[in-house]
Amino acid sequence: MRGKHVLIGVTGGIAAYKVGTLIRELVKSGAEVKVMMTEAGARFVSPLTFSALSKNPVLTDLWSSNQSSDSDISTQHIDLANWADVLVIAPASANTIAKLACGISDNLLTIVSLATSRPVILAPTMDAEMYLHEVTQKNLATLSERGYFIVPPAEGELASGLKGPGRLPEIKILTDTIENILTHADRDLIKKRILVTAGPTYEAIDPVRFIGNRSSGKMGFAIARAAAQRGAEVTLIAGPVALETPRNVKRIDVESAQEMLSAVLRYSKKTDAVIMAAAVADFTPAHPAKQKIKKQPGVHSLDLPLKATPDILAALGCSKRNTILAGFALETTDGLSGAKEKLRKKNIDLIVLNSFNKQNRVFGSHENTVTIIDKRGDVERLPKLPKFEVANKILDKIRDLL
Ligand code: CTP
Numbered sequence: 001m002r003g004k005h006v007l008i009g010v011t012g013g014i015a016a017y018k019v020g021t022l023i024r025e026l027v028k029s030g031a032e033v034k035v036m037m038t039e040a041g042a043r044f045v046s047p048l049t050f051s052a053l054s055k056n057p058v059l060t061d062l063w064s065s066n067q068s069s070d071s072d073i074s075t076q077h078i079d080l081a082n083w084a085d086v087l088v089i090a091p092a093s094a095n096t097i098a099k100l101a102c103g104i105s106d107n108l109l110t111i112v113s114l115a116t117s118r119p120v121i122l123a124p125t126m127d128a129e130m131y132l133h134e135v136t137q138k139n140l141a142t143l144s145e146r147g148y149f150i151v152p153p154a155e156g157e158l159a160s161g162l163k164g165p166g167r168l169p170e171i172k173i174l175t176d177t178i179e180n181i182l183t184h185a186d187r188d189l190i191k192k193r194i195l196v197t198a199g200p201t202y203e204a205i206d207p208v209r210f211i212g213n214r215s216s217g218k219m220g221f222a223i224a225r226a227a228a229q230r231g232a233e234v235t236l237i238a239g240p241v242a243l244e245t246p247r248n249v250k251r252i253d254v255e256s257a258q259e260m261l262s263a264v265l266r267y268s269k270k271t272d273a274v275i276m277a278a279a280v281a282d283f284t285p286a287h288p289a290k291q292k293i294k295k296q297p298g299v300h301s302l303d304l305p306l307k308a309t310p311d312i313l314a315a316l317g318c319s320k321r322n323t324i325l326a327g328f329a330l331e332t333t334d335g336l337s338g339a340k341e342k343l344r345k346k347n348i349d350l351i352v353l354n355s356f357n358k359q360n361r362v363f364g365s366h367e368n369t370v371t372i373i374d375k376r377g378d379v380e381r382l383p384k385l386p387k388f389e390v391a392n393k394i395l396d397k398i399r400d401l402l
Helices: 014-028 039-044 047-054 076-083 094-102 108-115 128-132 134-145 171-184 218-229 257-267 312-318 335-345 387-401
Strands: 005-010 032-037 086-092 120-124 154-157 163-167 193-198 233-238 249-253 273-276 283-285 306-308 324-331 350-355 370-374 379-381
Touching: 005 014, 005 047, 005 076, 005 108, 014 032, 014 039, 014 047, 014 086, 014 171, 032 039, 032 047, 032 076, 032 108, 076 108, 086 094, 086 108, 086 171, 094 108, 094 120, 094 134, 120 134, 120 171, 128 134, 128 163, 134 218, 193 218, 193 257, 218 233, 218 249, 218 387, 233 257, 257 312, 273 312, 273 387, 312 324, 324 335, 324 387, 335 350, 335 370, 350 387, 370 387
Parallel strands: 005 032, 005 086, 086 120, 193 233, 193 273, 233 249, 273 324, 324 350
Antiparallel strands: 154 163, 283 306, 350 370, 370 379
16 A cells, blocks of 8 residues: 555544544554545544544645645635545445435535545445435445445444444455455556447337347446556447446447447557457347338237347457457356357357346346456356456456556
8 A cells, every 4th residue: 555645534423433543553554644524524523633643634625725835716626536545434434425426516525525535435434324215325326336335334223322333344344445446446448449338239020119138337337437447458348338438438329239330440450458348239130110010900029030240259259369358158958168168159258157047137237247258268166246346356457467
């Protein structure tokens, strides 16, 4: 952690008193620590305590200019956002989580969170009922999709006397998470050009109907977001999905497999790696109707001739030179050998096998259980992880191959 800049945001919660230990551990491991507190946070612990432990002024007020010696009042939030290598919000209250989820920035902590492009770690800490409430869970899911790292609270006795999830995790868990994330925040993909595809494709039956699939696009978007955070120049070719474009990512929207092929061929010319996370339809209606197909009286069935779509990954594999190619496989039977066969047949460097079973819903979920197989035959089985962490594991492999 030597020389790393850790910015800690403290919101209102009884667990604020434990942040002192976190600061001490971080300082001991060589990090430089700055603390900012919300007004509610500063009611639980005096800023003076954290200032003494971090050996830096503690920032509480957006409008006060004398807190940080070398910053002007109008730019101190930007200076702080740029100073940080990582932002850790602990304890993160339900209120601050809700504000972050919808972009409200009405105090220094929420403004800096919005202004930073560095990784943000959240340690939600509150009463169990508040933590488990649908709206808090929905806000956390939104933030997790946006690339925030959520460290789940520990279970146990809470300040209210109730038992359940809501306690600040052990300090060791927080410091391990910070260290782990900082190793991925080294911008190790700087100057690398990475093309990612995501989401389903829609194959038109007529102007209003289509053949599609259940892909949500979350895995591909997580890869694009993680790669951009690690410094890569990212182009994301997205099928029809309702997801926010990650920061610093160039997004091209397409609909059909044919459109995706054209976009991939156009944008993959000068790329270092192509990651095909899209669930491209294998078949498309052979003769899409120009007008909406009407029901005919007395007709009880419809024949819909289909033709195969172009295999984009195989096409890239055919003309492969120095670009690293990665694909995904979703198998319901004999996963490993099917994925290895796909890797060989499509002439690619890496394949990510999605486990498709009752325990791993894959589609629409924030988490995924995958196995990464490379062309040397190395097989890495990962436990169930948030898709953003899976994305970083895949990018670790790509970086090693580049
Ligand atoms: N893929 C592609 N173009 C297609 C179909 C798939 O580029 N027309 C890519 C996907 O993005 C994925 C990989 O190929 O990265 C594997 O897709 P999958 O559908 O599992 O494999 P298929 O080769 O289509 O074989 P099957 O459907 O028989 O399992």
